[in-house]
Amino acid sequence: xxxxxxxxxxxxxxxxxxxxxxxxxxxxxxxxxxxxxxxxxxxxxxxxxxxxxxxxxxxxxxxxxxxxxxxxxxxxxxxxxxxxxxxxxxxxxxxxxxxxxxxxxxxxxxxxxxxxxxxxxxxxxxxxxxxxxxxxxxxxxxxxxxxxxxxxxxxxxxxxxxxxxxxxxxxxxxxxxxxxxxxxxxxxxxxxxxxxxxxxxxxxxxxxxxxxxxxxxxxxxxxxxxxxxxxxxxxxxxxxxxxxxxxxxxxxxxxxxxxxxxxxxxxxxxxxxxxxxxxxxxxxxxxxxxxxxxxxxxxxxxxxxxxxxxxxxxxxxxxxxxxxxxxxxxxxxxxxxxxxxxxxxxxxxxxxxxxxxxxxxxxxxxxxxxxxxxxxxxxxxxxxxxxxxxxxxxxxxxxxxxxxxxxxxxxxxxxxxxxxxxxxxxxxxxxxxxxxxxxxxxxxxxxxxxxxxxxx
Amino acid sequence: xxxxxxxxxxxxxxxxxxxxxxxxxxxxxxxxxxxxxxxxxxxxxxxxxxxxxxxxxxxxxxxxxxxxxxxxxxxxxxxxxxxxxxxxxxxxxxxxxxxxxxxxxxxxxxxxxxxxxxxxxxxxxxxxxxxxxxxxxxxxxxxxxxxxxxxxxxxxxxxxxxxxxxxxxxxxxxxxxxxxxxxxxxxxxxxxxxxxxxxxxxxxxxxxxxxxxxxxxxxxxxxxxxxxxxxxxxxxxxxxxxxxxxxxxxxxxxxxxxxxxxxxxxxxxxxxxxxxxxxxxxxxxxxxxxxxxxxxx
Numbered sequence: 001x002x003x004x005x006x007x008x009x010x011x012x013x014x015x016x017x018x019x020x021x022x023x024x025x026x027x028x029x030x031x032x033x034x035x036x037x038x039x040x041x042x043x044x045x046x047x048x049x050x051x052x053x054x055x056x057x058x059x060x061x062x063x064x065x066x067x068x069x070x071x072x073x074x075x076x077x078x079x080x081x082x083x084x085x086x087x088x089x090x091x092x093x094x095x096x097x098x099x100x101x102x103x104x105x106x107x108x109x110x111x112x113x114x115x116x117x118x119x120x121x122x123x124x125x126x127x128x129x130x131x132x133x134x135x136x137x138x139x140x141x142x143x144x145x146x147x148x149x150x151x152x153x154x155x156x157x158x159x160x161x162x163x164x165x166x167x168x169x170x171x172x173x174x175x176x177x178x179x180x181x182x183x184x185x186x187x188x189x190x191x192x193x194x195x196x197x198x199x200x201x202x203x204x205x206x207x208x209x210x211x212x213x214x215x216x217x218x219x220x221x222x223x224x225x226x227x228x229x230x231x232x233x234x235x236x237x238x239x240x241x242x243x244x245x246x247x248x249x250x251x252x253x254x255x256x257x258x259x260x261x262x263x264x265x266x267x268x269x270x271x272x273x274x275x276x277x278x279x280x281x282x283x284x285x286x287x288x289x290x291x292x293x294x295x296x297x298x299x300x301x302x303x304x305x306x307x308x309x310x311x312x313x314x315x316x317x318x319x320x321x322x323x324x325x326x327x328x329x330x331x332x333x334x335x336x337x338x339x340x341x342x343x344x345x346x347x348x349x350x351x352x353x354x355x356x357x358x359x360x361x362x363x364x365x366x367x368x369x370x371x372x373x374x375x376x377x378x379x380x381x382x383x384x385x386x387x388x389x390x391x392x393x394x395x396x397x398x399x400x401x402x403x404x405x406x407x408x409x410x411x412x413x414x415x416x417x418x419x420x421x422x423x424x425x426x427x428x429x430x431x432x433x434x435x436x437x438x439x440x441x442x443x444x445x446x447x448x449x450x451x452x453x454x455x456x
Numbered sequence: 457x458x459x460x461x462x463x464x465x466x467x468x469x470x471x472x473x474x475x476x477x478x479x480x481x482x483x484x485x486x487x488x489x490x491x492x493x494x495x496x497x498x499x500x501x502x503x504x505x506x507x508x509x510x511x512x513x514x515x516x517x518x519x520x521x522x523x524x525x526x527x528x529x530x531x532x533x534x535x536x537x538x539x540x541x542x543x544x545x546x547x548x549x550x551x552x553x554x555x556x557x558x559x560x561x562x563x564x565x566x567x568x569x570x571x572x573x574x575x576x577x578x579x580x581x582x583x584x585x586x587x588x589x590x591x592x593x594x595x596x597x598x599x600x601x602x603x604x605x606x607x608x609x610x611x612x613x614x615x616x617x618x619x620x621x622x623x624x625x626x627x628x629x630x631x632x633x634x635x636x637x638x639x640x641x642x643x644x645x646x647x648x649x650x651x652x653x654x655x656x657x658x659x660x661x662x663x664x665x666x667x668x669x670x671x672x673x674x675x676x677x678x679x680x681x682x683x684x685x686x687x688x689x690x691x692x693x694x695x696x697x698x699x700x701x702x703x704x705x706x707x708x709x710x711x712x713x714x715x716x717x718x719x720x721x722x723x724x725x726x727x728x729x730x731x732x733x734x735x736x737x738x739x740x741x742x743x744x745x746x747x748x749x750x751x752x753x
Binding site for chain 2 (some may be wrong): 110
């Protein structure tokens with residue numbers, strides 16, 4: 001994992017490694033995506049659009065022990081059993097970092113490549129809690145900026161009053177003591193949890209929600225403070241802890257797991273945000289736009305410097321949970337996601353990376369159906385709900401022009417003007433997989449072709 | 457070979473068409489009158505023979521009708537393939553899944569009586585639900601249904617180009633080799649249609665050949681294109697040894713071109729993921745064995 005191995009690969013002495021960065025907020029479906037991708041690469045019966053799988057150049061796939069000795073292995077078997085077993089359900093949220101390496105045996109078709117014989121390509125993927133990704137936004141901010149922003153955003157979110165009154169109770173020139181700091185951090189964390197429950201995406205710092213092994217350490221015991229306290233000892237100590245959080249927690253995490261990614265997939269649960277309303281859409285748009293600046297492929301940002309010469313060559317913007325829509329609406333969902341991530345995509349395109357947007361479902365939980373209602377035929381999907389009932393869902397017609405959603409979101413509307421969009425949470429369908437077939441999906445094969453197809 | 461393409465591919469002028477059509481109409485008219493007159497007189501003088509003539513005439517008319525019906529059905533199958541081809545193009549262009557599903561349905565019904573494709577049909581029917589893009593679905597249909605037909609078509613082209621090369625090289629008569637080349641090409645084009653489900657009759661076959669040649673002329677492929685350059689150069693070297701053998705190689709290559717054009721015309725889908733055959737490969741494989749080198753296959 002150093003310059004040495006990079007050089008070896010560069011000269012063709014070591015097997016090529018593709019590092020796939022799976023980026024997405026919490027509940028965007030990272031774990032399911034990774035599980036289904038691995039399962040479908042191991043059993044390639046459903047990967048019709050992955051050229052290497054269709055023409056047989058992909059001979060075999062093997063799940064290796066990952067190269068990094070200190071990171072837990074991605075618990076692929078357990079997740080796959082959770083998703084495809086008799087009482088299938090979605091896995092719980094990820095609480096720690098894990099990693100896996102899938103080795104692919106490739107024998108290219110054609111004369112020249114045929115001479116070279118079979119080749120091994122490693123695919124490295126990291127899974128992590130989506131909450132931690134938001135910390136990327138902190139890297140370019142200092143404590144006062146971050147505090148101002150957070151306090152401003154907090155206004156109409158749940159749990160804000162409790163925290164505000166706790167801050168107000170500190171008076172105008174609070175001193176520092178650990179119990180006070182702990183109380184403030186706890187009320188702030190409670191607010192973050194409540195806000196996340198209510199559907200807000202940008203809850204920073206992410207480790208407050210999922211602390212991992214650092215729970216209770218000073219780096220995780222601070223809270224935003226208003227600027228008029230900036231002279232106080234409390235403020236100074238919190239500022240120090242905020243900086244420590246950035247340099248000791250956030251930076252190592254991204255240096256270890258996101259430096260050197262070559263391919264990136266950005267998973268966005270756009271349907272979920274649309275369901276929750278304009279504010280959630282705007283919130284998600286802002287969060288994703290901020291996060292993606294860290295991966296700016298053209299500029300050597302702080303992450304870029306760590307990346308060295310390596311660049312993210314291909315970025316796929318994927319709207320997840322496409323199985324909650326009938327296929328006739330997939331194009332519109334794709335259009336909405338590309339409009340949401342327009343800035344990031346333009347930047348990537350401009351810097352020479354290849355980008356694409358598509359609607360995918362890593363695990364298809366529904367079948368397509370038509371609902372007859374008031375003499376109209378509505379293109380719908382049918383799936384199984386958590387309580388075991390089977391329901392058909394028509395989530396409403398997404399607008400052909402994404403601006404119809406994004407504009408009200410940007411101008412701060414409370415509700416959608418025309419119509420409501422409702423989605424249900426379908427559970428994975430119980431399935432029996434035929435030999436050689438991975439779990440069913442929507443366009444996972446095309447996503448794989450775009451992300452890694454050229455290296456196979 | 458150039459003569460063959462000229463013979464078949466020449467678009468007749470309006471005047472020529474009018475001349476031929478009116479001539480044929482006149483001839484048919486005169487023949488019918490003569491036949492009617494003849495049978496009438498026969499009925500007068502020898503009633504028994506007259507009735508025999510009437511019966512034979514009726515049988516011939518029936519047979520002619522049957523032939524016409526067969527031609528018509530062959531023609532409508534062509535029209536169907538043509539329609540599938542157009543719809544597939546549109547579905548790919550618009551990335552329209554519903555249209556692609558319709559095309560797949562039509563493909564399945566087109567090939568539903570081919571026993572050798574039964575397994576592929578079943579696999580396609582099982583897997584088509586996995587595809588949510590026009591491109592993916594049509595690629596799947598192409599791989600399942602057309603890949604094996606493509607191989608068959610390729611063998612057919614190789615055989616034809618071998619025949620033409622051999623005929624040019626070995627038949628000493630000046631026009632006989634042209635006739636042999638023409639026959640081999642027409643046969644190959646008809647086989648293409650049969651392989652992809654067209655089953656051309658006599659008239660249909662001729663018109664199909666015309667379509668293929670027009671396609672060739674339109675794509676400017678009759679002249680030695682860049683993919684022919686090796687063959688022509690190789691043929692040139694061979695021509696130092698024997699002029700007729702050199703011509704044979706070039707004519708074989710041109711036949712392969714015609715075959716590829718025929719493939720493109722008769723194939724119900726455009727080439728999406730399957731490789732389009734190349735003249736060089738076809739000629740190399742087709743002529744192997746004809747000029748010494750044994751088939752290592």
